[in-house]
Each structure stands twice: as structure tokens, then as C-alpha cells.
Amino acid sequence: MVWLRCAIPGCCLLWALLYRTGGAAASVRLQAGISCAALLSGVEPHGGNREALARRLGCRPDQLLDASASLVPFGPPAWLRRHVVRALHNEALTSYPDREQWALREAIAKSHGIQPQQVLPGNGAAELFTWIARDAAAVGINWLPAPGFADYRRALATWDACCCAQPLPLRWPADGPQPWPELSLPAEGVLWLTNPHNPTGQLWSRASLEPLLRRFALVVVDEAFLPLVPRGEQQSLVPWLDQHRNLVVIRSLTKVLSIPGLRLGYALGDPERLQRWHQWRDPWPVNGLAAAAGLAWFEVPRRAEQWQRRVQRWVTREGAWLQRELGALPGVTPMPSAANYLLIRGERDGQPLSLQLLREALETRHRILLRDCRSFEGLDDSWLRIGYQSRRGNRRIIHAMRQELPQALNSSNTPASN
Known part of the structure; x- marks a missing residue:
């Protein structure tokens, strides 16, 4: 090789x-360090860009139904809002945040049954990916399962890292958790995993991931969506942190609490590694309001567990409903998912069909945003991702798709383009 x-x-x-x-x-x-196709096509590497799309469509952001991001539509919880408002009237705005974030680290550590030194809060998961990538660039080859989240490549490109996509099968069973597929990867370098996988929604079994910790010099596991998955915590790799110093687990409160504007994630891993990142970063990456929200979540476990169960019931209910309704539409195939999002593929007689005309029609005529999947390496314009909404929002999506699909598919007579 x-x-x-x-x-x-x-x-x-x-x-x-x-x-x-x-x-x-x-x-x-x-x-490429960043997908050339995504760069040339101008495809956004993230969903949730409502402000820019609202300007382009000539409407207000609150008129858009944003299914391009994968957030809980009924969050944040009222008790979290109250806690953040109280923080506004205390010192969250008028004092510098604690640079060490010890109170938050201790609360997170207690929740996961680890030591505070094994926790590093960050300005969302994205900031932490940047510091992981700096370490990973020095280790060697970075293996990125594809399709996968584009932000890993963004972080690795920052440090001129060596990376290679490893294709995953684009057909998978509905039942889960699933075993990690046998990929022909050499036992070297860095492996980046997402559990559940983004964008496919596959939940990997913990047992199938353990051998990977013995094969690679560094294993990064992004578990940002895991708290939303029913029984998903049973597949977390957090319990293996003490046995494997080469393991880094990334968590985020953005998804489960629907607080993307506060920017709060955290890394779990080897204390020496996390301390190194802490020395590299800006002095105050976590603001006072984000820290207050994190403490509100972790300091009262019963309250957090109740919210998590509510979210997981929503994922189960709306996921099953969307699978059934999408499966009845012509020309699209919904893929199985354990997460709060799913992929759909445009197909006719077993051949892929572009769904870009459908996506554009939903945006311009119905103010509905679905995720353009061309930013996921390995997917083309025959794929779209739908983030689950409320039942009312999901009905709106299905109604609009039922209206627009015949015309969109009739105009898509050529195979999908990469």
C-alpha cells in the first residue's frame, strides 16, 4: 500500500x-481533504442555515419548516429556559466564565461515572473536532467511513491531515443495533466513527466496535445523536474509556435539548490528551449561558432522564410514521434509521433518480427545507435526508412531497449526477 x-x-x-x-x-x-464535488457545487456542509435560505427565498426564517437539521422540534424544555433566564440575571453576562469549567466538568463526570479530568467541555462538538484533528494529523492516516459528516474533513484539512474515505454499504437491515461492517482497513492510523451514523442513522453495536479499539492508534466516536436513540446508551463506548487511552468520545447537548445557538459539547478521553487541547484553545470557549444550560441538564438526573424518554418516544413514533408514509410515495425509498433522521433515495426500476428538483420545489413553493446530501461523500443528488418534525410538521412534508413528486420525477429522466 x-x-x-x-x-x-x-x-x-x-x-x-x-x-x-x-x-x-x-x-x-x-x-480530497474536503470533497471537491461539494466545493464546486456550492453545497452547504451543514443543515439548519435558515437565515441565508430565508433571504434567498424572500421570507422570514420562522416561515420555514427546517427538516435539514436534526433537532428536537419541541425543545428546549421549559425548565432549561427558566434556568438560562435566571443565569442572565446573575453573573453569566457580567463575569468571565470559569476557564477550567470545573463545576460543569464535575457534573458531566458524575453523570458518566468517570473522573472530571476525563472531561473537556467545548464550544459545540465542532470546536472539539478541530483539536482532535490536530492530534490525529500527527498520528497518520485518518479513515473516514463514507458517507459521513463533512465536518470531520473540515477539521482535518485545518491541520493538513492525511485522510481517506472508506465506503460503507448503502443498503442495511432495519433491525438494530447492527454489527460494524467488515472493511478492508489496515490496523494503523485513526478511525472516525459516528454512532448512530450520520447520515444513514445506523446504530452500531458496542460489541462490534470493541475490536477496533485494539487495531487503531486513535479511535474517535461521535455520539452526538446517541441520547435521542431508544436504548442507544447501551451501545455507548463511554464505559471503555478507562481501558482504552486511545479512545475519544464526543457528546453534544445541541441535539437532545435543541440548543444549537448556545454551542455546548464535550469530549471524554485520556486526561493528558484533553489537557493538551485545553492549552491549545482560546481562553473562554464555553460562554456563561451555555455552562448554565449544561449544569441544569446534568445536576438533576431525574429531570434529564424524563426529557430524554420523551424525546426517544417521539423518535420511535414519528420514525415509524414517516417510514410508512414515505414508503407509500412513488419514486422514493425510505431507508431504515435508529436516529431522528432518515435518508430517502430516488429510484425508478432500480435505477437512481435525482431528487434535486423535488428539494427545490419543496423550498420555493412550500418553504420546507430537506438536507441536500451531496455534501456527504459517497452520496449524490438521488439522496435527501429528512430530520423528524412534530406530527403536524411531518404531515406537511408528506403532503408537499405528494404534490411535487410526480412532476419532479417526470423531469428526472437521467441518472443522478455526483
């Missing part, structure tokens, strides 16, 4: 992975 690096204008990184079998080249795959 030989890695070749090339400098091509317009790309952050370009790598060629050359497989040799019996001395003959079997295949060459080129991977």
Missing part, C-alpha cells in the same frame, strides 16, 4: 491510495 500526495490548485489535500495485489495495481482512489 502506497500513499501519494499531490498538490492541485483548489484542493486542500489530494491523496491516492494504491492497492497492489501480487505486484499489480488493483485500484487507485483519489480523496
Whole structure:
């Protein structure tokens, strides 16, 4: 196996992975540090960009039904709002935040049964990905299962890291948790995992992930959506932190509490590694209001558990309803998901069909935003991702799709383009 690096204008990184079998080249795959297709097409790497889309569509942001992001539609909980408002009247605005965030670290550690030194709060998961990537760039090859979250590549490109996409099967069973697929990866470098996987919604079994901790120098597991998955915590790798210093688990309160504006995530891992990141970063990455929200969540476990159960019941109920309703529509196939989002694929006679006309029609005529999946390496314009909404919101999506699908599919006579 030989890695070749090339400098091509317009790309952050370009790598060629050359497989040799019996001395003959079997295949060459080129991977960019950031997906060139996504850059050239102008595809947003994230959902939830309501302000920009509202300006483009000539409407107010609150007129949009945003199913491009995957947030709880009935959050944040009222008790969290009250706690943040109280913090406004205390010192959250008038004092610098605690640089060490010890109170928050202790609350998080108690919740997970670990030591405070194994916790590092961050300005959302995105900030923490940046520091993980700095470590990962020095380790070696970064293996990224594809399709996967684009922000990992963004973080790795910041440090000029060597990375390679590893395709996942695009068909998977409905039951779960599922075993991690057998991929032909060498036992070296860094493996980035998402559980449940984004964008497919597959929940990986803990037992199938344990061998990976013995194979790779560093394993990063993004569990941002795991609290929303019914019985998902049973598959968390947090209990293995003490046995595996090469394991980093990323968690976020953004999804389960629906607080993307506060920016609060946290890393769990080896204390020496986390202390190194702490020394690299800005002095106050976590603001006072975000810290107050985190304390409100972790300091009263019973209240948090009640909210989590409510969220998980919503995921179960709306996921089953959407699967049934989408499955009755012509030209689209809903994929199984354990998370609060699912993929749909445009198909006719087993051949992929572009869903971009459908997505654009939903935006312009119905003010509904679905996730353009071209930013996920390995997916093309035949795929869209739908974040679950309230039943009223989900009915609105199905009604609009039922109206627009015939015309959109009739205009999509050519195979989907990458």
C-alpha cells in the first residue's frame, strides 16, 4: 500500500491510495481533504442555515419548516429556559466564565461515572473536532467511513491531515443495533466513527466496535445523536474509556435539548490528551449561558432522564410514521434509521433518480427545507435526508412531497449526477 500526495490548485489535500495485489495495481482512489464535488457545487456542509435560505427565498426564517437539521422540534424544555433566564440575571453576562469549567466538568463526570479530568467541555462538538484533528494529523492516516459528516474533513484539512474515505454499504437491515461492517482497513492510523451514523442513522453495536479499539492508534466516536436513540446508551463506548487511552468520545447537548445557538459539547478521553487541547484553545470557549444550560441538564438526573424518554418516544413514533408514509410515495425509498433522521433515495426500476428538483420545489413553493446530501461523500443528488418534525410538521412534508413528486420525477429522466 502506497500513499501519494499531490498538490492541485483548489484542493486542500489530494491523496491516492494504491492497492497492489501480487505486484499489480488493483485500484487507485483519489480523496480530497474536503470533497471537491461539494466545493464546486456550492453545497452547504451543514443543515439548519435558515437565515441565508430565508433571504434567498424572500421570507422570514420562522416561515420555514427546517427538516435539514436534526433537532428536537419541541425543545428546549421549559425548565432549561427558566434556568438560562435566571443565569442572565446573575453573573453569566457580567463575569468571565470559569476557564477550567470545573463545576460543569464535575457534573458531566458524575453523570458518566468517570473522573472530571476525563472531561473537556467545548464550544459545540465542532470546536472539539478541530483539536482532535490536530492530534490525529500527527498520528497518520485518518479513515473516514463514507458517507459521513463533512465536518470531520473540515477539521482535518485545518491541520493538513492525511485522510481517506472508506465506503460503507448503502443498503442495511432495519433491525438494530447492527454489527460494524467488515472493511478492508489496515490496523494503523485513526478511525472516525459516528454512532448512530450520520447520515444513514445506523446504530452500531458496542460489541462490534470493541475490536477496533485494539487495531487503531486513535479511535474517535461521535455520539452526538446517541441520547435521542431508544436504548442507544447501551451501545455507548463511554464505559471503555478507562481501558482504552486511545479512545475519544464526543457528546453534544445541541441535539437532545435543541440548543444549537448556545454551542455546548464535550469530549471524554485520556486526561493528558484533553489537557493538551485545553492549552491549545482560546481562553473562554464555553460562554456563561451555555455552562448554565449544561449544569441544569446534568445536576438533576431525574429531570434529564424524563426529557430524554420523551424525546426517544417521539423518535420511535414519528420514525415509524414517516417510514410508512414515505414508503407509500412513488419514486422514493425510505431507508431504515435508529436516529431522528432518515435518508430517502430516488429510484425508478432500480435505477437512481435525482431528487434535486423535488428539494427545490419543496423550498420555493412550500418553504420546507430537506438536507441536500451531496455534501456527504459517497452520496449524490438521488439522496435527501429528512430530520423528524412534530406530527403536524411531518404531515406537511408528506403532503408537499405528494404534490411535487410526480412532476419532479417526470423531469428526472437521467441518472443522478455526483
